[in-house]
Amino acid sequence: MNLGGLLHTGVESLTSFTDFWGDLREELNAKIDAVPADVNEYGYDPWGFNPEVCKRAFLPSAILYRYYFRCITNGADRFPKGRMLLIGNHGGQVAFDGAMVGVASILEADPPRLARGMGEYWLGTIPWFNVFMDRVGSAVGTPKTCIDMLNREECVLAFPEGVRGMNKTYADAYQLQEFGLGFMRLALETDTPIVPFAVVGSEEQAPGIANFKGLGRMLGMPAFPITLTWPWLGPLGMVPLPTHYHIEFGEPLHFHGDPNDDDRTIREKVDEVKATIQSMLRRGLAERTSIFF
Amino acid sequence: MRKLLITGISGGQGRLLAKRVADSWEVVGVDRIPWEGAPREIRMTTMDLRTKRFEDIFRVERPDAVVHLAFIRHFRTDPQVRHEVNVEGTRRLLEHCAEYSVQQVIVLSSSYVYGALPENPMYVDEDHSLNISRTFPELRDLAEVEGLVSTFLWRYPEIATSILRPVNTLGYYVHSAIGSYLKLDLVPTVSGFNPMMQFIHEEDVSEAIALTLEKNLRGVFNVVGPGAVPLKTALRAIGIQRISVPDFIARTVIGQLFRFNLYQFPPDAIDFIKYPCTISGKRFEQATNFQPLFSLEDTFASVVR
Numbered sequence: 075m076n077l078g079g080l081l082h083t084g085v086e087s088l089t090s091f092t093d094f095w096g097d098l099r100e101e102l103n104a105k106i107d108a109v110p111a112d113v114n115e116y117g118y119d120p121w122g123f124n125p126e127v128c129k130r131a132f133l134p135s136a137i138l139y140r141y142y143f144r145c146i147t148n149g150a151d152r153f154p155k156g157r158m159l160l161i162g163n164h165g166g167q168v169a170f171d172g173a174m175v176g177v178a179s180i181l182e183a184d185p186p187r188l189a190r191g192m193g194e195y196w197l198g199t200i201p202w203f204n205v206f207m208d209r210v211g212s213a214v215g216t217p218k219t220c221i222d223m224l225n226r227e228e229c230v231l232a233f234p235e236g237v238r239g240m241n242k243t244y245a246d247a248y249q250l251q252e253f254g255l256g257f258m259r260l261a262l263e264t265d266t267p268i269v270p271f272a273v274v275g276s277e278e279q280a281p282g283i284a285n286f287k288g289l290g291r292m293l294g295m296p297a298f299p300i301t302l303t304w305p306w307l308g309p310l311g312m313v314p315l316p317t318h319y320h321i322e323f324g325e326p327l328h329f330h331g332d333p334n335d336d337d338r339t340i341r342e343k344v345d346e347v348k349a350t351i352q353s354m355l356r357r358g359l360a361e362r363t364s365i366f367f
Numbered sequence: 368m369r370k371l372l373i374t375g376i377s378g379g380q381g382r383l384l385a386k387r388v389a390d391s392w393e394v395v396g397v398d399r400i401p402w403e404g405a406p407r408e409i410r411m412t413t414m415d416l417r418t419k420r421f422e423d424i425f426r427v428e429r430p431d432a433v434v435h436l437a438f439i440r441h442f443r444t445d446p447q448v449r450h451e452v453n454v455e456g457t458r459r460l461l462e463h464c465a466e467y468s469v470q471q472v473i474v475l476s477s478s479y480v481y482g483a484l485p486e487n488p489m490y491v492d493e494d495h496s497l498n499i500s501r502t503f504p505e506l507r508d509l510a511e512v513e514g515l516v517s518t519f520l521w522r523y524p525e526i527a528t529s530i531l532r533p534v535n536t537l538g539y540y541v542h543s544a545i546g547s548y549l550k551l552d553l554v555p556t557v558s559g560f561n562p563m564m565q566f567i568h569e570e571d572v573s574e575a576i577a578l579t580l581e582k583n584l585r586g587v588f589n590v591v592g593p594g595a596v597p598l599k600t601a602l603r604a605i606g607i608q609r610i611s612v613p614d615f616i617a618r619t620v621i622g623q624l625f626r627f628n629l630y631q632f633p634p635d636a637i638d639f640i641k642y643p644c645t646i647s648g649k650r651f652e653q654a655t656n657f658q659p660l661f662s663l664e665d666t667f668a669s670v671v672r
Contacts, residue, residue, distance in 0.1 A: 116663065198642070204560065218489070219489050222489070
């Protein structure tokens with residue numbers, strides 16, 4: 075075969091390779107268009123969400139969702155109409171679990187929902203990333219922004235463990251760390267149902283060996299995890315292992331009470347959510363046949 | 368007809384407001400510079416608010432209401448003069464208002480008093496802390512003015528005192544900070560940052576002040592326009608070529624240019640094109656049923672470069 079022919083075959087196989095997510099892209103675009111959103115004449119909602127940017131930004135996540143982590147999602151049909159808080163476990167050093175839950179809420183729920191992530195304060199100071207975060211519907215997680223979103227019937231995604239969960243070592247895999255109380259106060263204040271979820275597969279994508287918090291603080295980050303590949307392989311070390319993801323959404327939980335109750339009373343309610351997620355995790359782990367397949 | 372005193376009447380907002388309320392109020396005005404071509408029914412006196420003569424206006428005219436717009440909003444003057452005009456000027460004005468039994472006082476502040484910080488919630492309400500002095504000391508007079516006015520508000524419950532905090536004001540007449548930023552030959556933006564920004568048309572601000580007068584409001588109110596877009600989208604809509612500069616370069620270069628009077632804004636102003644400073648206008652809307660007349664598109668179209 076001459077060089078021209080070889081090149082032609084190469085290009086052709088490349089096109090067919092890029093084509094294999096063509097259907098996925100169309101599905102994703104249609105679903106993002108169907109997300110209930112309040113965008114103005116310039117295409118932005120009040121918090122900077124832009125469906126067009128979101129379509130392009132979510133495609134890589136959707137490809138990971140379908141072909142890399144091969145997510146199996148259950149229970150997205152349990153989503154209530156209107157405002158809701160998605161609360162679940164966090165793990166795996168890099169927040170792929172957040173991205174996968176985000177894609178699941180768009181691809182699997184009917185109507186598709188935009189899960190609006192509540193980010194750490196320092197994320198707002200990272201160039202480009204802060205803009206990306208706004209465009210895909212997330213925000214710096216202040217209580218005020220969260221309350222406003224819920225009052226406008228949005229779907230808010232939060233990991234009450236925060237970095238405590240994300241950057242723990244593998245010895246604690248799937249052991250829920252301390253939950254913050256903030257989400258429960260917000261749910262009570264806005265009368266929002268809580269949808270618990272459990273992600274199985276995230277912890278093995280980048281098993282943590284150690285976490286040098288001091289070094290992280292020096293670099294202005296909340297953590298500095300050490301994994302099998304990071305930081306030894308440089309940026310490549312952040313590539314997650316292709317674990318098989320299972321996402322389960324539970325029945326919505328309704329709570330009532332005074333959002334300004336003392337911590338002890340709020341903690342009881344939070345523990346109820348935590349116990350639900352822990353038992354969902356235990357069940358998910360028991361049902362899992364293989365980490366990678 | 369009741370009498371209204373407008374300070375800073377020769378400025379863009381002063382002129383718009385004077386014309387807007389001329390039918391329902393007898394308008395008198397003061398300013399440091401004369402208003403050429405002012406309508407005949409509007410009487411204005413050229414003077415400095417810091418002089419003793421200012422009190423005579425109150426003694427002679429006995430205004431029923433005062434709208435205080437006489438602020439230096441740019442950074443081209445000596446910071447001492449700016450501080451004296453803004454803070455000392457407001458203090459004297461309030462003193463005269465109390466002494467000559469003015470019934471209503473409106474002070475035009477700005478949404479900038481909240482400051483632009485990365486951890487800012489979106490759409491803060493009036494109870495949010497005024498953080499401007501934390502990151503932008505050149506603008507601390509804004510917070511000091513507000514401090515004076517709120518003390519006045521509580522000390523004289525019989526006087527309807529209100530503070531209005533409008534968002535970025537655009538238009539043909541008003542010389543706002545954001546307006547001068549948009550009129551720069553080279554509009555800088557910060558690489559990797561594109562905060563949501565709210566805009567309002569200058570005539571909608573006049574309308575808001577007029578409504579505050581009409582409803583005899585008392586308190587602090589955010590005033591918002593038709594909505595928010597990212598800064599760079601606004602620049603594109605206005606048709607502005609911009610130059611994207613990394614933060615550390617921008618701060619160094621702008622710092623030097625500002626020192627030698629080659630650039631209008633101090634480096635601390637960069638935070639406002641980097642982090643969000645967005646406010647909620649719900650309280651004002653509920654009190655007055657205010658709805659901005661100008662859409663975002665109209666507001667952007669009103670910018671003349």
